Amino acid sequence: MSIEKMEFVTVVGLMKYLDRALANCADSGYFHIADAVKESAAEETFIRLDGENPYKSLLKRVISVETGNEFSFEKTDCDDIAAMSIEQIEEKVTELENSFKEITGKISGCSEKITQRRQVMTQLKHLKGMKIDFQKLFECSHINVRFGRLPRESALKLSYYDDRTFIFIPYDEDGSYQWGFYFAPADSISEADNIFRTLYFEIITIPDFVRDTPEKEEEILGAEIAKLESELSDYEEERTKLIKENGGLLNSIFSFLKYRYDLFELRHNVAAYKDKFYMVGFVPKSQIDEFMKLFDTMEEVSVVVNKAGDSVVMQTPVKLKNNKFSKPFSMFVEMYGLPSYNGFNPTMLVAITYTLLFGIMFGDLGQGLVLSLLGWLVYKKSGNKLGAILQRVGISSAFFGLLYGSVFGFEEALNPLYKKLGFEHKPFDVMDNTMNVLIGAILIGVVIIFVSITINIIISFRHKDYVNAVFGNNGIAGFIVFGALLAGLGCMMTGVANLFTLPYVLCLIVLPLVVMFFREPLGCLVKGEKFHLEGGIGDFIASNFFEVFEFMLGYATNTLSFVRIGGFVFSHAGMMSVVMLLSETAAKGVSPVIIVIGNIFVMGMEGLIVGIQVLRLEFYEIFSRFYDGNGQPFEPVKINYDTNIE
Amino acid sequence: MKSSENATIAKARSIYGKRLKYNDYTELASRKKVTDAAEYLKKNTYFSDALSNIDTSTIHRGFLESVLNKAYYDGYEKLCKFQHLDRQPFFNFLLVRQEIRELLKALLYLNNDSNDVYIESMHTYMIEKSGIDLMALAKAEDFKAVLKVIRHTPYYDVLKNVKPDSSGNIPYxxxxxxxxxxxxxxxLENAEKCAHGKSKKALIDQINVQTDIINIINAYRMKKYFNADAETLEKYMLPFYGRLSKEKQSALFQTQSSEEYLRMLSHTSYGRKMEQLSEDMESDQFERELVKIRYAMAKRALMFSEDAAVSLYSLMYLQEVELNNITNIIEGIRYNKSVSYMENLIVLQ
Structure with a gap:
């Protein structure tokens, strides 16, 4: 439940061993590579190993082999290919390219012909009923004709051209267009063309193979399409056979090349000096021995291990170490941003508070168990962490549902159980304890805020950030003010005592506030540094006054923010009572349907809202007090067998 | 506020909410072909309805612009009819303006003896909407024939005393x-009758700014390109004074050069509101800066107005600017202009 300890590893060796060294790193699965040139910035003699990836063009060719949609590349055994020279592989690729190109060419040629004929058929549909013999029409030498469509709006302008030597005949209408044709004497067709162009007439080319009347042509084209479709199907079968025969080889070549391509890409992080390479990265401390063993047989390569954090230019990556219960909640932490390497892993805190708060706000035995089951199914099927979270919070809901005596909205269903256990009635009736629920919600908030402030104090001391640890609003001063105010108000409201005496106010409220006001100069004093007043004394007073005022306001609003926990307890109970009321007033047969739909609705809607609200409390009321989220994720290098290359 | 108009006001605001955002404009500008831009408008903007029956894969630039213009006018008509506002004369403002535009276009092309060009540029949707017989107007061969066409419209009295010169040229x-x-x-007359109190003031203020901007732009163009003197400018400017008093306008007209004109303008309320105003700025950039002022004013009026006349008048202006933005981009794509060039033409607040 902390942050995995890292080791900073430097791998140095002769250039000829670079590929093997990189392969070891990639195969290990736990080496996070860093930019060696950046690390060795002071050493001007180091150069970055840049250059065009030699596997790129061949790999691109392999990926572009026209296999169609039936085939997808995947990692496969490539020992046979490894035994070949690059020239031999190239030959194989050319062979594959040619055989696939030929058959794919036939397929696309056939598809094109089918599309063209289908387009013509669409056009002919608009000409149906007209006894046009295209052959005769196209053979006219003194009259030219154009088929196409005219926007309906443009047709309104045609009357302007009444005196021109062309005739437009519409034969069909379709949405915003009039389908038709115009004809004009051959010597004035260009004028007609110009006019129709300004009217946005779209000429539709009737291909040369259309020679007969629309009806006859439709018949001919239909038969042609059927023939072409059968041809297409044969070609596709042929390609499937080809894929079956050559798919294995294609995958082997792809896997071989992609492995080398990705390894070569890693070189961009490697620095070189004369005939030696210099590579740096991070390995989890728990796996460092295993990592070192990988280089045992490579005498010319040395691996130096240092404590992570020793490098001034490298930010140590962060790998969260969580137990089985808290692991899925790392999703929320990562969503906010990872902690810094020396920071605090809040996943366990999130796991506990999220589970607890969700359960309180969404307490129902039946719904909780259903939610948990759903979560289990989602996680099992898709591996989605949200499913695992639902599994956990569902059990918490079920536990609090047991406490509230609620099962799918039936508030009395558990009474026999309670009686058997020796209770007279349910342990906690939400609707009878309105004030207790609200006060309880605020108390939960107070505890969470105190825990968050304490964590901040510890972390800040660890980082020697005394301003934050002692003088800040989330430091000791803040802790005292918040505690003193709460204790004073609590005692006053319960009538125990009035703690707000002059010494109490002066020592526990005013003094810490003054400390918070002067936190920056005091911080400098502790560090032994000189404090520089920027912007003048007036500016200092005004800005610090408003900041302290905001801190005070923050304590109040943040505490009250937790009232929502109570609010959702009532909301859940209220919504379920509405569902039950509706089912009671409905006809007998309909009643179970209403209960089922109502439960699904409440689970879906309220479950989502409660989930979001708890996350809001986590991020705003807890994380904002101690968490920075500036960490860099631990991403070990690996070979990625996808087809995206750049 | 007339409670019966609330629905129109809300509708106008919701229509504005669907406007094209900066991202839409950049997406549009990044398209390589006019057909791709049409496809983007069809799939991603509120123009999808207007383009639903149009085949965008083959659409011509002119036809696309015509469809968008029609959609703009249809939207206006729909809003006016929504609560029968079109029964009040003011709400015909767009129809009157479009009729005047058609009439002016016809006169311009008639002077150039190019009626065929006028019929090309005529907004087709106006043929059925306009009180002027536009087809007859297109066929008119001289000014007398034009007057005959508009004989039964209010524009006849406006133009009846205009005399073409000896060669038949109309003083455009x-x-x-x-x-x-x-x-x-x-x-202005209909705004006075239609709106009351604060709404009337807001509406008249918008019309005044509109007039001022027309005069500022026209005077600048005439100074810059024809070095026009004060007397000429007074003759050709609109006789209205909004935020610019008669004295301030006269002082602007009396400047000796376009540079001096801009210097003096920078001390007026318009000059102070312009984001950029320099003596060496391009004419179209200068005009865009002024359009931005009116755009901001209309946007504010649409957001806060409680009067349908103000809302609709503002919305139609904001949509007109949007339409110009789209048209500029479409033309930019057609003529292979760079994305940054097209982005510079966008007026957006």
Whole structure:
């Protein structure tokens, strides 16, 4: 439940061993590579190993082999290919390219012909009923004709051209267009063309193979399409056979090349000096021995291990170490941003508070168990962490549902159980304890805020950030003010005592506030540094006054923010009572349907809202007090067998 | 606020909410072909309805612009009819303006003896909407024939005293001033009757700014390109004074050069509101800066107004600017202009 300890590893060796060294790193699965040139910035003699990836063009060719949609590349055994020279592989690729190109060419040629004929058929549909013999029409030498469509709006302008030597005949209408044709004497067709162009007439080319009347042509084209479709199907079968025969080889070549391509890409992080390479990265401390063993047989390569954090230019990556219960909640932490390497892993805190708060706000035995089951199914099927979270919070809901005596909205269903256990009635009736629920919600908030402030104090001391640890609003001063105010108000409201005496106010409220006001100069004093007043004394007073005022306001609003926990307890109970009321007033047969739909609705809607609200409390009321989220994720290098290359 | 108009006000605001955002414009500008831009508009913007029956894969630039223009006018008509606002004369403002535009276009092309060009540029949707017989107007061969066509429209009285010169040339600028003056007078009179109190003030203020901007732009163009003197400018400017008093306008007209004109303008309320104003700025950039002022004013009026006349008048202006933005981009794509060039033409607040 902390942050995995890292080791900073430097791998140095002769250039000829670079590929093997990189392969070891990639195969290990736990080496996070860093930019060696950046690390060795002071050493001007180091150069970055840049250059065009030699596997790129061949790999691109392999990926572009026209296999169609039936085939997808995947990692496969490539020992046979490894035994070949690059020239031999190239030959194989050319062979594959040619055989696939030929058959794919036939397929696309056939598809094109089918599309063209289908387009013509669409056009002919608009000409149906007209006894046009295209052959005769196209053979006219003194009259030219154009088929196409005219926007309906443009047709309104045609009357302007009444005196021109062309005739437009519409034969069909379709949405915003009039389908038709115009004809004009051959010597004035260009004028007609110009006019129709300004009217946005779209000429539709009737291909040369259309020679007969629309009806006859439709018949001919239909038969042609059927023939072409059968041809297409044969070609596709042929390609499937080809894929079956050559798919294995294609995958082997792809896997071989992609492995080398990705390894070569890693070189961009490697620095070189004369005939030696210099590579740096991070390995989890728990796996460092295993990592070192990988280089045992490579005498010319040395691996130096240092404590992570020793490098001034490298930010140590962060790998969260969580137990089985808290692991899925790392999703929320990562969503906010990872902690810094020396920071605090809040996943366990999130796991506990999220589970607890969700359960309180969404307490129902039946719904909780259903939610948990759903979560289990989602996680099992898709591996989605949200499913695992639902599994956990569902059990918490079920536990609090047991406490509230609620099962799918039936508030009395558990009474026999309670009686058997020796209770007279349910342990906690939400609707009878309105004030207790609200006060309880605020108390939960107070505890969470105190825990968050304490964590901040510890972390800040660890980082020697005394301003934050002692003088800040989330430091000791803040802790005292918040505690003193709460204790004073609590005692006053319960009538125990009035703690707000002059010494109490002066020592526990005013003094810490003054400390918070002067936190920056005091911080400098502790560090032994000189404090520089920027912007003048007036500016200092005004800005610090408003900041302290905001801190005070923050304590109040943040505490009250937790009232929502109570609010959702009532909301859940209220919504379920509405569902039950509706089912009671409905006809007998309909009643179970209403209960089922109502439960699904409440689970879906309220479950989502409660989930979001708890996350809001986590991020705003807890994380904002101690968490920075500036960490860099631990991403070990690996070979990625996808087809995206750049 | 007339409670019966609330629905129109809300509808106008919701229509504005669907406007094209900056991202839409950049997406549009990044398209390589006009058909791709049309496809983007069809799939991603509120123009999808207008383009639903149009085959965008083959659409011509002119036809696309015509469809968008029609959609703009249809939207206006729909809003006016929504609560029968079109029964009040003011709400015909767009129809009157479009009729005047058609009339001016016809006169311009008639002077150039190019009626065929006029029929090309005519907004087709106006053939059925306009009180002028536009097909007859397109066929008119001289000014007398034009007057005959508009005999039964209010524009006849405006133009009846205009005399073409001996060779038949119509004094276009004079006609433009007369018709625009008529339109603005008509607009102000009907605004007075249509709106009351704060709404009336807001509406008249918008019309005044509109007039000022027309005069500022026209005077600048005439100074820059024709070095026009104060007397000429007074003759061709619209006789309205909004935020710029008569004295301030006269002082601007009396400047000796376009640079001095801009210097003096920078001390007026318009100059102070312009984000950029320098003596060496391009004419179209200068005009865009002024359009931004009116755009901001209309946007504010649409957001806060409680009067349908103000809302609709503002919305139509905001949509007109949007339409210009889209048209500029479409033309930019057609003529292979760079994305940054097209982005510079966008007026957006």
């Amino acid at each position: 600028t004079k006609c433009e001033v007369l018709l625009r003056t008529y339109y603005l007078k008509w607009l």
